[in-house]
């Protein structure tokens with residue numbers, strides 16, 4: 001095996017570790033569109049789900065069947081009928097839906113049963129359990145339109161699903177619900193997934209869809225300057241939905257978004273829209289910092305806060321590469337533990353991405369900003385600046401009139417942000433005694 005492979009694989013695998021630890025024992029509800037299955041993506045998505053489950057995530061998979069039902073209808077010489085963005089399920093459509101659901105369930109169960117050696121499914125033993133977990137009621141007649149056998153979710157059997165998940169099984173749901181009179185109702189996959197996520201208070205709701213996510217300028221066409229917005233705060237998502245026309249079909253911007261918003265408002269902290277067109281999109285969304293689709297979040301997940309003793313390990317991991325290449329001076333674990341109150345960190349999804357410390361010299365009315373670091377994968381997004389601002393706030397709150405830094409390589413970053421070079425003699429006496437003349441760091445000061 002080549003040394004280059006070791007060099008890339010090991011740090012890459014380690015970078016995923018925080019997410020594996022964080023998501024273990026969490027519950028994800030996945031809404032898999034029928035379009036994804038029609039596009040031939042089932043095998044690869046199932047492989048990724050099996051891997052995610054092996055890493056300790058509890059999974060409820062809800063499949064859709066829009067194109068499959070339409071195909072069956074076409075074969076019977078019938079046309080699909082929609083109104084208000086919902087299918088009108090007459091008795092022929094109900095037959096078609098039952099046939100499509102049966103067929104898809106077999107296909108999904110078969111895909112999860114694979115285990116050939118040398119494939120991603122080797123050794124995966126995923127138990128798939130389905131059941132009558134959803135109680136439904138008819139949509140009824142809306143604005144004079146009779147939706148017949150189309151239903152909406154009335155109740156989710158939370159105890160039943162939880163018990164099945166706790167047994168280690170993956171719960172597979174078709175978009176069907178049953179009424180206490182024994183009638184079957186055709187439901188929308190998106191509604192089932194959202195209702196289940198809400199009822200279980202799942203950690204994530206993820207739709208694997210035909211759209212890539214929501215763009216930064218949602219109503220403008222795709223371009224280099226208009227990428228996918230990877231993190232959409234709930235308030236912005238609601239404002240966007242309010243100004244869009246009511247979504248009618250899955251490719252409309254608001255179609256999945258309306259469900260993400262509903263889930264988010266009901267306590268599901270993160271809802272995602274990701275594309276099935278990108279191979280591995282589930283893994284990219286869950287185990288990579290920025291993800292690939294759009295995540296609707298209850299608040300900005302990037303939390304800037306003062307550090308606690310629990311953060312010592314994360315800080316060490318963050319600054320270590322910069323100590324090794326000489327950008328930062330070496331600090332021991334004991335030193336960081338002792339000084340943890342001086343640190344401010346930026347955390348995202350439980351992982352520390354940035355830190356800085358403030359060492360006050362009250363007698364000289366100044367303080368040193370030290371160990372300013374932003375992880376290479378999230379640099380140039382303004383996190384360095386946010387940390388600097390917070391350190392300035394902390395310094396002001398302590399009554400300090402300036403902050404200073406000692407740097408060998410990052411001088412220009414500080415100069416651009418209002419720091420001025422001074423002679424090392426300027427340093428407070430206590431700091432001057434510790435100044436390493438061999439390192440010949442530049443001293444820069446910013447007046448507050």
Ligand SMILES: CC(C)(COP(=O)(O)OP(=O)(O)OC[C@H]1O[C@@H](n2cnc3c(N)ncnc32)[C@H](O)[C@@H]1OP(=O)(O)O)[C@@H](O)C(=O)NCCC(=O)NCCS
Nearest residue numbers: 327372373374379380381382383384385407409410412413
């Ligand atoms: C310096 C550092 C904290 C900035 O963090 P950041 O989150 O990328 O900062 P911001 O997003 O606020 O600013 C990014 C800008 O700074 C620039 N920048 C980054 N490192 C720089 C450096 N060493 N010198 C000059 N400019 C630098 C980037 O090019 C970017 O410019 P742009 O916006 O014009 O593209 C980060 O690069 C880092 O951790 N570096 C390694 C550790 C280090 O040098 N710490 C300082 C020790 S004294």
